[in-house]
Amino acid sequence: MAALRRSATIPSVHSNWTDSTPPAATISLHFVAKPAMKRMYKQQARSFIEQQRDSPLVAGGDVLEVLMSYLRYKYVSTGTKGLVLSELHRRYDAGHEGDADIIIQSFDFNELHALIQSANAKPDLAPLLVTFLKRLSSNETMHNTLVSLLDMEDCAVVLKVFSESAVWPQLSVQVTDVVRRVRQMNHLHSPNKKTSMEATRVFSRLLSDSEWAKLVLAEIPCHDFLVLLRQPRSSSDLLQQDIWLLQLLSDQPSHAMTLIEGGVFNLITEWIRSGGEPAIVYTASHLLECILLHETTIPAAIHAGLCWQLVRVLHLTDFSREDSYIDQGASSKRPVKGMRAAVVRCLHRLSHDPRAAHILCNAFQMFPGSRWLDADLRDPNYCEAAAMARSDPCELLEKLTLAGRNRPDIDLYDVGGLPFLFISLSNMFTRVSAIRTLAMISFDSVTLSEPMKKRAHLLHSSDEELRDRTDYPDLLGVLVHGEPKFFAALADKTMQRAFQVASQRRTDCDHNGCPNIRGQWLSGMSELRRAVDSLLTSDEALEIITTHSASLQDPPKGDSPYRLDHLVEAMLKHAPTENGTRYVALVIIDAQTSSNPALTLVEVAEAWLNHLIVPMLTLRLENPSRSSRLNDSGSSDDTLPKQPSLHDLLLQREGYRALISDVWDGGYMQRLMLSGKQLPNIIRGIHPTKATRILPISSACPIDSTDMFWAMFQAWTDMSREAISELETDSPCHAMLLGQFDHWLVRGFRCYFEPVSNEPNTYVGRTLADRMMFSTGQRATQIKFTGNDPPSPELFRIHAAYAHVFHACGVDQICYAPG
Numbered sequence: 001m002a003a004l005r006r007s008a009t010i011p012s013v014h015s016n017w018t019d020s021t022p023p024a025a026t027i028s029l030h031f032v033a034k035p036a037m038k039r040m041y042k043q044q045a046r047s048f049i050e051q052q053r054d055s056p057l058v059a060g061g062d063v064l065e066v067l068m069s070y071l072r073y074k075y076v077s078t079g080t081k082g083l084v085l086s087e088l089h090r091r092y093d094a095g096h097e098g099d100a101d102i103i104i105q106s107f108d109f110n111e112l113h114a115l116i117q118s119a120n121a122k123p124d125l126a127p128l129l130v131t132f133l134k135r136l137s138s139n140e141t142m143h144n145t146l147v148s149l150l151d152m153e154d155c156a157v158v159l160k161v162f163s164e165s166a167v168w169p170q171l172s173v174q175v176t177d178v179v180r181r182v183r184q185m186n187h188l189h190s191p192n193k194k195t196s197m198e199a200t201r202v203f204s205r206l207l208s209d210s211e212w213a214k215l216v217l218a219e220i221p222c223h224d225f226l227v228l229l230r231q232p233r234s235s236s237d238l239l240q241q242d243i244w245l246l247q248l249l250s251d252q253p254s255h256a257m258t259l260i261e262g263g264v265f266n267l268i269t270e271w272i273r274s275g276g277e278p279a280i281v282y283t284a285s286h287l288l289e290c291i292l293l294h295e296t297t298i299p300a301a302i303h304a305g306l307c308w309q310l311v312r313v314l315h316l317t318d319f320s321r322e323d324s325y326i327d328q329g330a331s332s333k334r335p336v337k338g339m340r341a342a343v344v345r346c347l348h349r350l351s352h353d354p355r356a357a358h359i360l361c362n363a364f365q366m367f368p369g370s371r372w373l374d375a376d377l378r379d380p381n382y383c384e385a386a387a388m389a390r391s392d393p394c395e396l397l398e399k400l401t402l403a404g405r406n407r408p409d410i411d412l413y414d415v416g417g418l419p420f421l422f423i424s425l426s427n428m429f430t431r432v433s434a435i436r437t438l439a440m441i442s443f444d445s446v447t448l449s450e451p452m453k454k455r456a457h458l459l460h461s462s463d464e465e466l467r468d469r470t471d472y473p474d475l476l477g478v479l480v481h482g483e484p485k486f487f488a489a490l491a492d493k494t495m496q497r498a499f500q501v502a503s504q505r506r507t508d509c510d511h512n513g514c515p516n517i518r519g520q521w522l523s524g525m526s527e528l529r530r531a532v533d534s535l536l537t538s539d540e541a542l543e544i545i546t547t548h549s550a551s552l553q554d555p556p557k558g559d560s561p562y563r564l565d566h567l568v569e570a571m572l573k574h575a576p577t578e579n580g581t582r583y584v585a586l587v588i589i590d591a592q593t594s595s596n597p598a599l600t601l602v603e604v605a606e607a608w609l610n611h612l613i614v615p616m617l618t619l620r621l622e623n624p625s626r627s628s629r630l631n632d633s634g635s636s637d638d639t640l641p642k643q644p645s646l647h648d649l650l651l652q653r654e655g656y657r658a659l660i661s662d663v664w665d666g667g668y669m670q671r672l673m674l675s676g677k678q679l680p681n682i683i684r685g686i687h688p689t690k691a692t693r694i695l696p697i698s699s700a701c702p703i704d705s706t707d708m709f710w711a712m713f714q715a716w717t718d719m720s721r722e723a724i725s726e727l728e729t730d731s732p733c734h735a736m737l738l739g740q741f742d743h744w745l746v747r748g749f750r751c752y753f754e755p756v757s758n759e760p761n762t763y764v765g766r767t768l769a770d771r772m773m774f775s776t777g778q779r780a781t782q783i784k785f786t787g788n789d790p791p792s793p794e795l796f797r798i799h800a801a802y803a804h805v806f807h808a809c810g811v812d813q814i815c816y817a818p819g
Contacts, residue, residue, distance in 0.1 A: 038077040138167040150181040159198035541585040551598035564605040567809035574804040577718040612712040646730040647691040650737040653787035661739035661775040690743040752800035761785040768807040
């Protein structure tokens with residue numbers, strides 16, 4: 001039988017379908033019809049509104065129901081819904097009998113909730129809805145409904161109604177209800193940018209009115225506002241709104257003082273130094289200017305610090321974006337260049353304080369090329385600040401002295417006081433007597449380079465010799481900025497002279513008959529070292545490291561396998577003491593002044609690596625006394641009394657159990673078994689223990705380049721030679737009793753220990769590598785020394801500093817077997 005086959009389809013002009021036609025995509029007729037539907041709805045709605053224009057609204061009637069159906073249906077266009085809202089707005093304003101009440105009743109919570117969600121999905125609808133609701137917000141029922149809608153996460157439309165409505169608020173209870181709900185829902189810091197922005201505008205409007213501001217601050221105290229605004233912002237626009245809020249709060253002296261006590265100046269400093277947005281710097285400067293209007297309420301001690309921060313901002317901020325503009329609000333805009341003027345106006349106001357004026361003086365010469373201040377101070381409004389900055393140094397000395405006598409609340413030797421004055425005057429001498437004032441300091445014991453010696457001896461020259469020289473205005477500037485090591489030595493020498501002068505009680509006068517102020521300023525020269533730290537900060541050193549990071553990562557010699565940039569940065573950040581940070585910063589800045597800064601900095605880093613860092617790690621330090629193995633042998637001469645070894649002393653202090661692992665010492669347990677004594681309860685086993693020095697320093701272990709090592713070690717750790725000599729003794733206060741693996745971790749600087757606050761002799765140990773753990777199987781552990789002679793926290797601090805440096809630059813990857 002022949003197989004059945006389907007005959008071919010007959011071609012037809014009415015269809016293109018054949019057996020070989022593949023499946024094709026289909027088009028939704030509903031999708032094609034949507035534009036036509038929206039146009040038809042709009043025509044129908046316009047016709048209906050014209051026909052029913054004079055028909056009264058009836059609750060449940062056809063007219064109102066048809067109009068509301070257009071608002072509910074999702075396929076109705078925004079333009080159609082706008083026509084309906086405009087018609088309802090017209091009817092509400094017309095005041096027909098009963099129309100207003102019916103419209104209010106129609107827009108209940110559910111209707112408004114759905115309409116607001118629709119407006120959030122269609123941004124073009126939001127302005128139309130806001131305009132309509134602003135008119136209705138004066139109604140108490142509608143106001144309560146809108147307040148209930150503030151529970152929505154995205155309630156920007158409702159908040160915009162409150163911020164822009166001309167008829168809100170009318171009652172104090174309305175303000176209270178809105179403020180409470182916004183605070184409860186934390187709309188000020190909503191993840192939705194529009195909601196957060198509108199919430200800020202609501203508070204801005206309320207705080208701009210003195211009566212409503214009292215109600216707001218009754219619900220949210222001024223200090224709580226500061227706490228709210230400390231939270232991080234995801235947008236510069238939102239941050240700018242926050243600063244505007246603080247600016248409104250600062251209008252009253254009492255509020256300004258609350259902001260000051262709450263740390264508003266720290267916030268302003270963070271905003272100003274954010275360095276990213278000129279708008280933020282501009283607005284924050286205006287906030288600072290508003291607070292300074294109440295300068296009588298600001299503690300004088302912080303004037304100088306504020307002035308210093310503003311000076312740094314003017315030096316570091318890029319003002320090249322002169323063509324961009326900053327929105328100052330709804331009514332005006334201002335160019336970026338106005339931001340600089342606002343900052344300088346703050347400096348002008350601060351310059352009335354003597355100490356701040358001295359820092360302002362310093363700004364002219366501390367930053368190279370700082371002509372920005374000259375240009376701004378040409379304005380007549382800044383003439384007073386310029387006069388203060390350019391006034392005679394001797395007059396400044398006299399003013400400061402008188403201010404100290406009349407204002408006992410001013411600490412003359414704080415930052416911005418007399419020590420800072422002498423730095424600020426370094427390049428601004430106009431009279432010989434100013435140099436003579438500083439010529440009291442002796443340079444005999446200071447080691448200087450030959451050019452510096454010549455300049456230093458000028459300070460001992462006679463008035464006639466100085467008058468013949470043309471370069472003396474730059475004299476001290478070269479000394480301070482060109483030889484930071486000399487300046488540090490100068491501070492030490494001056495402090496020694498201070499005690500001599502104070503003991504002599506010198507009150508004589510100089511040759512011009514002016515009171516000699518040596519006894520006043522020398523008594524406070526111990527703060528001069530802090531002024532050096534302010535001048536040569538670690539921030540500047542970090543900037544230098546960043547500048548030469550490429551050279552440090554790939555040094556010219558190419559013989560260092562470690563990250564020298566990380567080494568130098570870690571030595572700066574994790575120095576054991578402030579003097580150690582100062583030592584590293586001074587050396588880095590000194591390297592920057594050389595003819596080849598990059599090469600000099602690499603050589604400095606390699607010197608620290610080879611003579612300070614690696615020698616501490618490569619020492620093979622074991623206790624020269626007897627070992628702690630199980631086969632504990634006696635002395636070669638049993639007739640002599642045995643001196644207890646460091647290990648024996650540690651066993652006694654720790655109760656024969658190792659720290660961290662909590663295991664019993666093997667030698668001690670063996671002696672108990674041999675003597676037939678009862679064994680203690682075994683917690684975690686029996687293992688050999690080791691006497692582990694916190695710092696592996698001993699006279700029995702030689703170090704290459706010993707002199708250089710000790711010089712660097714003393715400078716970085718700020719430890720005296722007597723304290724270092726004490727470390728060489730076998731005292732239990734220098735060591736720990738540990739198991740073999742924990743000994744390897746501590747000895748290799750693969751972990752560090754931090755003191756626990758309010759718990760003496762208690763420390764928390766942490767490993768640095770992610771996969772490195774203590775013998776307990778954890779990366780963190782706590783130890784407590786309960787016996788006599790516990791280790792000093794200073795040793796743990798130095799050990800932690802080394803550990804961080806080793807880990808940062810990769811030195812801790814040097815492997816050797818535990819034990």
